[in-house]
Amino acid sequence: MHEAFDSDILSSPGHGGHRRLGIVGGGQLASMTAAAARRLGCDVVVLERYAFSPASHAAGDTMIGDWNDAAVLTRFAQGVDVVTIENEFVSVDALAAIEAQGVAVWPSTPTLRLMQDKLTQKETLAGAGLAVTPFAGVSSVDALRETVHRLGLPAVLKTRRNGYDGKGNVTIRSSDEIESAWRQLGAGTTPLYVEAFCPFEREVATIVTRGIDGRVAVYPLVETIQADHICRVVKAPADTPDRVTVRATDMAVAAIEAVGGVGSFGVEMFLTADDSLFVNELAPRVHNSGHYTIEGCLCSQFENHVRAIMGWPLGATVMTAPAAVMVNLLGTARGPGVPHGLANALAVPGAHVHVYGKAMSGAGRKMGHVTAIGATMTEALHAATSAAADITFGSQQ
Amino acid sequence: MHEAFDSDILSSPGHGGHRRLGIVGGGQLASMTAAAARRLGCDVVVLERYAFSPASHAAGDTMIGDWNDAAVLTRFAQGVDVVTIENEFVSVDALAAIEAQGVAVWPSTPTLRLMQDKLTQKETLAGAGLAVTPFAGVSSVDALRETVHRLGLPAVLKTRRNGYDGKGNVTIRSSDEIESAWRQLGAGTTPLYVEAFCPFEREVATIVTRGIDGRVAVYPLVETIQADHICRVVKAPADTPDRVTVRATDMAVAAIEAVGGVGSFGVEMFLTADDSLFVNELAPRVHNSGHYTIEGCLCSQFENHVRAIMGWPLGATVMTAPAAVMVNLLGTARGPGVPHGLANALAVPGAHVHVYGKAMSGAGRKMGHVTAIGATMTEALHAATSAAADITFGSQQ
Numbered sequence: 198m199h200e201a202f203d204s205d206i207l208s209s210p211g212h213g214g215h216r217r218l219g220i221v222g223g224g225q226l227a228s229m230t231a232a233a234a235r236r237l238g239c240d241v242v243v244l245e246r247y248a249f250s251p252a253s254h255a256a257g258d259t260m261i262g263d264w265n266d267a268a269v270l271t272r273f274a275q276g277v278d279v280v281t282i283e284n285e286f287v288s289v290d291a292l293a294a295i296e297a298q299g300v301a302v303w304p305s306t307p308t309l310r311l312m313q314d315k316l317t318q319k320e321t322l323a324g325a326g327l328a329v330t331p332f333a334g335v336s337s338v339d340a341l342r343e344t345v346h347r348l349g350l351p352a353v354l355k356t357r358r359n360g361y362d363g364k365g366n367v368t369i370r371s372s373d374e375i376e377s378a379w380r381q382l383g384a385g386t387t388p389l390y391v392e393a394f395c396p397f398e399r400e401v402a403t404i405v406t407r408g409i410d411g412r413v414a415v416y417p418l419v420e421t422i423q424a425d426h427i428c429r430v431v432k433a434p435a436d437t438p439d440r441v442t443v444r445a446t447d448m449a450v451a452a453i454e455a456v457g458g459v460g461s462f463g464v465e466m467f468l469t470a471d472d473s474l475f476v477n478e479l480a481p482r483v484h485n486s487g488h489y490t491i492e493g494c495l496c497s498q499f500e501n502h503v504r505a506i507m508g509w510p511l512g513a514t515v516m517t518a519p520a521a522v523m524v525n526l527l528g529t530a531r532g533p534g535v536p537h538g539l540a541n542a543l544a545v546p547g548a549h550v551h552v553y554g555k556a557m558s559g560a561g562r563k564m565g566h567v568t569a570i571g572a573t574m575t576e577a578l579h580a581a582t583s584a585a586a587d588i589t590f591g592s593q594q
Numbered sequence: 595m596h597e598a599f600d601s602d603i604l605s606s607p608g609h610g611g612h613r614r615l616g617i618v619g620g621g622q623l624a625s626m627t628a629a630a631a632r633r634l635g636c637d638v639v640v641l642e643r644y645a646f647s648p649a650s651h652a653a654g655d656t657m658i659g660d661w662n663d664a665a666v667l668t669r670f671a672q673g674v675d676v677v678t679i680e681n682e683f684v685s686v687d688a689l690a691a692i693e694a695q696g697v698a699v700w701p702s703t704p705t706l707r708l709m710q711d712k713l714t715q716k717e718t719l720a721g722a723g724l725a726v727t728p729f730a731g732v733s734s735v736d737a738l739r740e741t742v743h744r745l746g747l748p749a750v751l752k753t754r755r756n757g758y759d760g761k762g763n764v765t766i767r768s769s770d771e772i773e774s775a776w777r778q779l780g781a782g783t784t785p786l787y788v789e790a791f792c793p794f795e796r797e798v799a800t801i802v803t804r805g806i807d808g809r810v811a812v813y814p815l816v817e818t819i820q821a822d823h824i825c826r827v828v829k830a831p832a833d834t835p836d837r838v839t840v841r842a843t844d845m846a847v848a849a850i851e852a853v854g855g856v857g858s859f860g861v862e863m864f865l866t867a868d869d870s871l872f873v874n875e876l877a878p879r880v881h882n883s884g885h886y887t888i889e890g891c892l893c894s895q896f897e898n899h900v901r902a903i904m905g906w907p908l909g910a911t912v913m914t915a916p917a918a919v920m921v922n923l924l925g926t927a928r929g930p931g932v933p934h935g936l937a938n939a940l941a942v943p944g945a946h947v948h949v950y951g952k953a954m955s956g957a958g959r960k961m962g963h964v965t966a967i968g969a970t971m972t973e974a975l976h977a978a979t980s981a982a983a984d985i986t987f988g989s990q991q
Contacts, residue, residue, distance in 0.1 A: 238949030
């Protein structure tokens, strides 16, 4: 009846025996992962370069330091049992050093190394027989010209590393643009590759969680709606014919098996007008397209990531309602990371508002998201978009 | 697509403008409230007497100190906008001091004062026309004898303050036991009252959330199954005839209105064989019988508590599935607060395991809970009880 009082019986130091999870990176992905891990009894420590990160409030402890410094990572790893990442750009060499010392790192460093280089990632997928758009590495402007000639226009020139949200990508629409695209991405100072533009009609995605033992849990196929290369809306499930859904799901699982993934992974795919599917890109971590799983599925991508890397059984990925919609909340301007209009958003029945607690807003910065579940897609879409429209960050309001 | 990297753009101190919530008490109720508050963008600070409390990992900051010390509470209140409690035994005088300084305290100190004295609570409920079992304050053993004679046997002698989980209660089954019951509860050194034993068939409960503006959200009626005065299982919704459900719900709302409650409140009721309902007890805080609302209802009792005390609109209380069952995880012995058998529990599809992260287990101590939602009560009950049966705390395994 009265459980509060028992907090006074005993609360002493010494968490010995709890599983200790270290997360490299302190953003919203780490925050949501930390919340899921704590609920399963894990102690969570976050490594972030700055104080006051979103995850610092969800974790038991935060270590401030540069995650690309092997000495910092080694010190971090000494206090935990399992290390995972929220950021695919962490130095694999630094992670490999702690892995060599016997600390479990998931996803494994071979998987991360393979995935960080987008060209190697594509080669691996193609090698596993998965459909990807035609691509090739290019190490000179002449090679680029030749490859674009072969692949056809439009084509997309990309950096092999560190691209995100459209950064590190240049679309080449005519032969005239080859030279400038080459210069724009560093004129060969950074490794590049080029791929044929995929004339997709829709973008679909899913989350695949794979355990250390190879067991796989796969989430419903969703449709992602992007603007300016940033995900805006996720509709779950995707409105695709069953055979497309099954094919996409099989492709996603095969892709994560091909890279030897352990943990939760985002798999983005292109769907063309003739129902062809191409793997676009894999993320070696929980993914924005899976945020809806917190309320929309029995076990979220975050909890399943923790289950996977701790060696625990994976949770059920079935949806809790016929439809779920997630809408990202992007900052409109630089300013304090405080939501305006929150009360209006909370008046929308069934809208689940997630504010990430970032100290500062920036234009286009992901500041939070809203998820709504519903008996129909129309209902969920209406609730999520109305609530999201009420909230702004960084504006003077 | 890649949101992780933006954690590096800016993460500086200065959370100015976020709503700052102070929670007095650092147990599991504070922890689950803190998680809900953080998701809505609040900064959360916890006041607890010991380090390493369950809530310390869910809050942005923890202040260590005695919450009954007005000086400590004043310092605590200086850093927050709104103060709430997870523990109904906090000194109301100390809270009143900070309320007088202009810091919002919810529930208000008049409400807390009224509820902390169980006799005053009963008088208030009776005064509002709500059915309660016959009761009376007793200040001498002769008065006790006389009152028991009037109310009939069995009767229950109770301390007016600080009773919980059966502590501070003695059942008097025959006239011979009056004298010993009186001595057992301090022989008049502490204020006592006596009530007629209610021959209930079932215990039902609900959570009522009431806003500062008086608006009310009420959760489904649930059945609670107790053993040794501790809640073991909560079944939502209660299997009661519609007219009973409606009557119980109306009574619960009237009870919280009668005490002027703001926030989420647990309302426990007795249901007799002839479908009579009596209010048993109110808790001025989120309640164990509402833990299922995290997964089982659109908006949890914790989020609604935060919405209420922040002056935001209340969330929808409808269930996300036809049935939900919560089973408490109690410690079996003193020992480290680490769950054994977690992997087996996680293998039960749809079981949501919540480990509170207490440093130490104790026999009968609430260490966590399991919730399962299902298409039928049988399904939810099976999943929740199987998963809960797999987990032990404090035993040698």
